[in-house]
Amino acid sequence: FFFFGMSTDNLPLDMSNMSYKELREKCREHGLSIRGRSEALRSRLDAALSKQHQTTHVLPVQMSTSSAMEALLSEPCYSDVRFVAGPEASEISAHRALLALHSEVLKTMMQVDCQETQRSTITLPDVSPSTVRAFLRLCYCGSTSGSEAELISLLKLCHLYQAQAM
Structure with a gap:
C-alpha cells in the first residue's frame, strides 16, 4: 500500500x-x-x-544448577550406587549416570556383569572417605578443595578411574 x-x-x-x-x-x-x-x-x-x-518465557528456578548438584551430592535419596571407603568402611552414596559421564572405567564397571554392578557397591579399602567425597564433589560440582596430601590422593583416584576433564 x-x-x-x-x-x-x-x-x-x-x-x-x-x-x-x-x-x-x-x-x-x-x-x-x-x-x-x-x-x-x-x-x-x-x-x-x-x-x-x-520474549522467552521461563519458569522461575528456585536454585542454580550448581546448587542443585550440591544438593544431589549431599542427599543420598535416589542414589543408585555407593562407595565403601577406607579401613572403617564408610558408605558414600552416588549416582551411576553422573559417574558414567566422568569416568569410562566406572561406566564400564557399571555396565558389565561384575561384582560392583550386582551389589551396587564400589569398595575402596585403601582410599580415605574424604578422598572419595572430594572425587564425587569434583564430579558433581566441578571443583573441590583440600590439603596438598588430599589433592594428591584425589589425583591418584582420578587416574585410577580415568576421570575425564578433571
Whole structure:
C-alpha cells in the first residue's frame, strides 16, 4: 500500500503500541483506505508477534544448577550406587549416570556383569572417605578443595578411574 508515495512502514506512526481504536483513528487521520487499514493492522500484528517471539518465557528456578548438584551430592535419596571407603568402611552414596559421564572405567564397571554392578557397591579399602567425597564433589560440582596430601590422593583416584576433564 502506498499513501502519497509512502508505504505504511514509512508513516510517522508507532503502530506496535497502539490499541485497535487508536490505530483506526490514526488511519482515518492519515486518510488510509480500508486496504491501508488492513495493511496497518497486519503490520501491527507482525510487530506484536515479532516481540512475542523475542520474549522467552521461563519458569522461575528456585536454585542454580550448581546448587542443585550440591544438593544431589549431599542427599543420598535416589542414589543408585555407593562407595565403601577406607579401613572403617564408610558408605558414600552416588549416582551411576553422573559417574558414567566422568569416568569410562566406572561406566564400564557399571555396565558389565561384575561384582560392583550386582551389589551396587564400589569398595575402596585403601582410599580415605574424604578422598572419595572430594572425587564425587569434583564430579558433581566441578571443583573441590583440600590439603596438598588430599589433592594428591584425589589425583591418584582420578587416574585410577580415568576421570575425564578433571
